[in-house]
Amino acid sequence: xxxxxxxxSRPGDQxxxxxxxxxxxxxxxxxxxxxxxxVNLAIQANEVTALIGPSGCGKSTFLRCIxxxxxxxxxxxxxxxxxxxxxxxxxxDLDVVQLRARVGMVFQKPNPFPKSIYDNVAYGPRLHGLAHxxxxxxxxxxxxxxxxxxxxxxxxxxxxxxxxxxxGQQQRLCIARAIAVSPEVILMDEPxxxxxxIATAKxxxxxxxxxxxxxxxxxxxxxxxxxxVSQRTAFFHLGELIEVGNTEQIFTNPQHKLTQGYITGxxx
Amino acid sequence: MTEAVxxxxxxxxxxxxxxxxxxxxxxxxxxxxxxxAAIAIALSFLAVLLVSIIAQGYSAFVQTEVRxxxxxxxxxxxxxxxRDHATLSSADYATVIRNALLxxxxxxxxxxxxxxxxxxxxxxxxxxxxxxVLADPSVIGSRREMWLPVAAPVDQLIKGNMERAPDKGGQxxxxxxxxxxALKADGSLQTRFNRWLFTEGDSRQPxxxxxxxxxxxxxxxxxxxxxxxFPLGVATAVYLEEFASRSRWTxxxxxxxxxxxxxxxxxxxxxxxxIFLNLFELPRSSPLVGxxxxxxxxxxxxxxxxRVALKAVPPWIREAxxxxxxxxxxxxxxxxxxxxxxxxxxxxxxxxxxxxxxxxPLLMIGMVAFxxxxxxxxxxxxxxxxxxxxxxxxxxxxxxxxRTSAAIIVLLCFLAVMNATAIYLRKRFERRW
Numbered sequence: 001x002x003x004x005x006x007x008x009s010r011p012g013d014q015x016x017x018x019x020x021x022x023x024x025x026x027x028x029x030x031x032x033x034x035x036x037x038x039v040n041l042a043i044q045a046n047e048v049t050a051l052i053g054p055s056g057c058g059k060s061t062f063l064r065c066i067x068x069x070x071x072x073x074x075x076x077x078x079x080x081x082x083x084x085x086x087x088x089x090x091x092x093d094l095d096v097v098q099l100r101a102r103v104g105m106v107f108q109k110p111n112p113f114p115k116s117i118y119d120n121v122a123y124g125p126r127l128h129g130l131a132h133x134x135x136x137x138x139x140x141x142x143x144x145x146x147x148x149x150x151x152x153x154x155x156x157x158x159x160x161x162x163x164x165x166x167x168g169q170q171q172r173l174c175i176a177r178a179i180a181v182s183p184e185v186i187l188m189d190e191p192x193x194x195x196x197x198i199a200t201a202k203x204x205x206x207x208x209x210x211x212x213x214x215x216x217x218x219x220x221x222x223x224x225x226x227x228x229v230s231q232r233t234a235f236f237h238l239g240e241l242i243e244v245g246n247t248e249q250i251f252t253n254p255q256h257k258l259t260q261g262y263i264t265g266x267x268x
Numbered sequence: 269m270t271e272a273v274x275x276x277x278x279x280x281x282x283x284x285x286x287x288x289x290x291x292x293x294x295x296x297x298x299x300x301x302x303x304x305a306a307i308a309i310a311l312s313f314l315a316v317l318l319v320s321i322i323a324q325g326y327s328a329f330v331q332t333e334v335r336x337x338x339x340x341x342x343x344x345x346x347x348x349x350x351r352d353h354a355t356l357s358s359a360d361y362a363t364v365i366r367n368a369l370l371x372x373x374x375x376x377x378x379x380x381x382x383x384x385x386x387x388x389x390x391x392x393x394x395x396x397x398x399x400x401v402l403a404d405p406s407v408i409g410s411r412r413e414m415w416l417p418v419a420a421p422v423d424q425l426i427k428g429n430m431e432r433a434p435d436k437g438g439q440x441x442x443x444x445x446x447x448x449x450a451l452k453a454d455g456s457l458q459t460r461f462n463r464w465l466f467t468e469g470d471s472r473q474p475x476x477x478x479x480x481x482x483x484x485x486x487x488x489x490x491x492x493x494x495x496x497x498f499p500l501g502v503a504t505a506v507y508l509e510e511f512a513s514r515s516r517w518t519x520x521x522x523x524x525x526x527x528x529x530x531x532x533x534x535x536x537x538x539x540x541x542x543i544f545l546n547l548f549e550l551p552r553s554s555p556l557v558g559x560x561x562x563x564x565x566x567x568x569x570x571x572x573x574x575r576v577a578l579k580a581v582p583p584w585i586r587e588a589x590x591x592x593x594x595x596x597x598x599x600x601x602x603x604x605x606x607x608x609x610x611x612x613x614x615x616x617x618x619x620x621x622x623x624x625x626x627x628x629p630l631l632m633i634g635m636v637a638f639x640x641x642x643x644x645x646x647x648x649x650x651x652x653x654x655x656x657x658x659x660x661x662x663x664x665x666x667x668x669x670x671r672t673s674a675a676i677i678v679l680l681c682f683l684a685v686m687n688a689t690a691i692y693l694r695k696r697f698e699r700r701w
Contacts, residue, residue, distance in 0.1 A: 069591065074514060101593035111584040113603060123602075124592040174588070181592060 018086070020045040020215045021066060021185060026080035028061050028070060035061050037239045038080070043185075043232075048207060048216045050230035050247065052223060054262065057236040059219045063187050066217065067103035068096050084185070101128050104178035108190040110170035112162035112177070117154050120162040120173055121145060124181035140180055148176035149206050168199020175206065179214070186210065188218040192225065204229050223263060227251050235259045321680075325673025331462040331475060332423040333415040334389070334451060336368040338397065342408050351405050359401070361394040362386065365416065372456075373447055384444055390417040392464065392476040415460060420474045420667040422448060426459060429666060465674065469640045470656065474667030477660070479675055481642045485555050485635070485650030486624055486682070492559020492646060493566060493623050498616055500563075501570030502605075505612075508571075509578040510600050529568035536564040537632030545633060553634040553649035561629045566619035573615020577608040610697040617690035621683050627654035653679045 019042035028036035036058040043049045051059035061070065068089060070076045081088045089099055101124075112120050121141040124130075131137035141158075145151035150172045154165070162173050171191055178186055188207070192200040207216060207229045220226050226233050227247060234244040235258070243256045254260045342349065344367070345359040369385040370377055376385055393416035400414070401407060417423075421439050424430040425448065431438045432445060440448070451457040468478025504525075512518045540561035544550045550557050581604050589599040605612075630636065635651050636659065643650035651659070653675065660672040 067591065069587065072587075072590065097593045097595055099593075100591060105587075105591040107584060107587060107591070109584060111588045113585065113588060114607065123589075127592060127594055127598065177588075177592065 019043055020085065021217075022083045022086075023062070023065070024081045024083070026062070026065060026078065026082060028058070028065060029077045029079075030073065031075040035239055036065070039241045041234055041241055041244060043215060043217055045215045046211055046213075047232055048211050048218060048230040050226035050233045051217065051219045051236060052221075052226050052233060052262070053236035053242075055221075056238075058239040059234075059236045060189055061239075062236070062241075063189055063217060063219050066185065066187055067100050067105055069105065071096065101181050102183055103185045103187060104181060104183035106171070106174050106178055106186065106188045106191045109194050110167055110174055112165070112170050112173050114161060114163050116159045117145075117162045117165070117173060118158040121176050121180045124177060128181055130181065144176040144180040145173075147179055147210070148172045149202065149209075150176055166199070168195050168202060171195060171199070171203055172206065175203070175210075179210070183214065185215045185217065188216065190219050190221060193221060200225070223251070235262065237262070321673050321676050325670055325675075325677045327427045327429070328465065328670040328674035329462050330427075330459040331464065332418050332426045333458060333460050334418050335413060335415050335456040335458075336365065337371070337411060337413050338364055338368045339371075339411050340364065340397075340401065340408050341367070345401065345408055351408075353402070356401055356405060357398065359398070361397040361401075364397060365389055365393050372451075376443075376447070384441075384447075388418055388422055388444075388447075390419045390475045391473055392417045395476075415458075417464070417475050418457070420665060423475055424666050426452070426457065427670075429670065465671070469642045470638060470651065470659065471640060472638075474663070474665045474671060477668070477671060479653070479656060479678055481639060482651050482653045482656035482675070483678070484642050485558070485639075486652040488555035488643060488646040488650065489558040489562055489630075489652055490620060490624055492556055493562040494616075494620060496559070496563040497566045497570050497619065497623075501567055501616070501619075502574050502612060504567075504571050505574030505578055506600055506605065509575050510604065511596065525568050525571050529572060532628070533565050533626050534628040534632060536561055537629030539564065540629060541632045551647050551649070553637050553639070553651075554647050555635075555643060555650050555652075556646040557633050558630050558635050558650075558652060559646065561633055562623035562626060565626055565629060566623045569619035569622060570612075570616050573618065574608070574612045577611025577615065578604060580611060581607045610694045613693045613697075614690045617686050617693070621686045621690075624652075624682055624686070625654055625679065627652070627658055630655050631658075653682065 021043040023039050023041045026036060026039045027034065039058075039062060041062075051063060053059050064070045065078055065082055066084075066089075070078060078090060081090060083089065084099070084102065087094070113123065115123075118141055121144050122131075122137055125137055125140050131140050142151060145154065150169060153169060154160075154173075162170065165173060171194075175186075175191075191207075192203050195203065204225065207218065210216060211231075218226075218229065230247045232244065233247045233250040235242045235250065235254075235256075237258050243250065243254060243259045245255070250259065251263060254263060341364065344363050345361070346355055348355070366382060366385055366389075369388070370382070373381075373385065376382065396414065396416055400412075418426075421430065425432065425438075425440065432440070434441065438445075448457065464476050464478045465480075466478065466483075467480050468476060469481030471477040508518060508521065540557060544557045544560050545552055550560075585603050585607065586599055589603050590596075594602065630652055634649075636655050637649060637651065638659070639649050639651050641648070657672055657675045657679065660668045660675060
């Protein structure tokens with residue numbers, strides 16, 4: 001704990017700009033299980049923040065707090081505050097539906113709807129009434145697919161089911177679907193764990209491009225991936241945030257013994 | 269030395285493994301044989317059932333009719349020349365028919381002979397002639413050839429369901445048999461498609477008894493059942509599965525729904541009698557009440573099937589929708605329900621199939637009455653197919669035996685069509701992911 005807060009308060013690390021997402025003393029309980037213990041973490045805008053750590057360390061739990069997907073799990077309880085642009089997302093007045101439009105999510109397993117490619121991407125904009133005409137909607141869909149680097153591959157078969165694509169294409173379709181609602185933050189929960197190395201490389205490249213317009217938080221089991229795509233890395237262990245810092249610093253000069261042990265592969 | 273020991277050990281192990289393997293294969297083979305035998309036995313029972321029903325029932329789909337040349341004599345039908353509906357409705361068509369038979373068999377023109385001739389014909393024959401005359405009174409005065417139904421005993425004799433010889437249980441005297449044979453010989457006595465079976469309601473005369481009343485009654489009942497149990501069942505399942513948080517209450521509800529599915533259906537009949545008839549005073553014997561009671565019977569089945577179908581929709585579909593900012597209702601309406609629909613429809617049709625075959629609860633609410641008229645609305649008294657089977661099976665006439673089987677065949681066809689629809693819907697809308 002102490003290390004985490006120390007590393008956060010280090011000058012130069014956080015910079016002068018205000019964090020996009022800030023977690024303050026966040027605790028998560030699944031029934032009696034204390035899954036996340038007093039996490040303080042600031043996520044900067046237009047950066048990729050990687051959450052790493054061994055299985056069951058709470059990094060996915062933390063990720064799912066940011067768009068309140070934990071609300072769906074029966075018996076889950078969250079304390080503390082998480083702010084998005086200084087607004088507490090666990091506020092009573094906050095609309096969860098609106099929050100999830102601002103904080104998009106890409107899941108571990110590619111999960112396109114069993115509908116056409118077009119309808120997959122168009123679903124979010126339709127839901128939130130973002131497009132005012134059919135032409136508008138088509139533009140949103142095409143732009144989203146382009147930004148997800150998928151348009152060239154699927155432009156002739158937008159009517160075909162999204163489930164018919166390959167795994168990597170499906171994941172990029174899910175990314176296109178997420179960015180179609182123009183979120184501010186995109187959460188990615190091990191987005192490449194079900195993909196082969198080539199598809200992984202494409203998605204990583206995409207993440208790097210998306211950083212320009214979105215704030216990205218990614219959970220990953222691959223330390224190489226964290227090193228490749230992220231600017232900041234947070235290391236979780238047994239529900240605690242052990243260390244957070246610039247990715248380069250975490251991987252070359254970790255401050256904490258546990259971090260060092262995990263990165264060098266001594267456990268995990 | 270050690271090498272030899274190793275070899276010995278290896279061979280022992282191989283032998284043991286081999287023996288075990290043999291036993292494993294034998295066990296597997298035995299299991300397969302048991303399975304095939306079980307299926308074969310089940311199929312043979314099914315075959316015996318179907319063959320016996322069809323063998324008994326197929327003859328009910330035809331009815332023996334006699335060709336007569338009727339003299340539509342105005343002096344008999346309308347001696348006063350009024351030609352109005354009342355006169356023509358109550359005219360003496362029996363005499364018209366008997367005169368036609370007398371013309372064919374002049375030797376029977378005595379008191380006994382005339383009665384014998386009258387007994388040959390069904391009452392339906394008069395109704396047929398009346399129908400003809402009422403439809404077009406201008407036929408009076410003309411001669412006309414018509415196929416008219418004979419009485420059930422003659423029909424049964426022709427179909428071979430009754431012995432000819434009087435001492436072996438036959439109903440006919442020698443000369444009656446001679447007349448029947450004479451008609452048959454010149455092709456005036458034929459078995460033709462039994463149109464009464466599919467157009468008429470019940471009747472005390474087996475040759476005029478039809479299933480149409482029961483079919484319409486069943487149809488109306490099912491319509492009411494479907495209109496109530498499908499939306500109620502699906503809404504219940506969606507609420508329990510997608511909205512309700514697990515608590516002691518939902519557990520209690522779940523256990524009770526599962527229990528209701530196993531409650532004997534006659535209990536629902538008693539409930540319907542008390543609530544719908546005695547308390548709400550809805551019309552007795554009506555398909556409306558029948559449908560309400562059958563709704564109670566089929567609801568648990570539909571709820572359980574719909575919940576299973578909803579559970580089968582993978583959770584990541586829900587996550588994907590909610591993650592994009594869909595509300596719970598939107599998630600259900602846009603994604604979960606459409607994906608679960610094939611399963612829900614299949615479950616619904618199975619529930620409806622259970623309802624259509626149900627007779628016990630209908631007995632309790634008076635749908636077992638003898639009802640001749642085909643119901644025009646769900647509020648009219650009616651009966652249902654399985655109840656009709658029950659009613660005919662209890663009738664003593666020989667001709668009702670084959671009609672009972674025929675009614676069972678029709679009921680089975682009903683069920684087969686419903687199940688085929690279920691399979692088609694499942695195949696048609698099934699999604700693979």
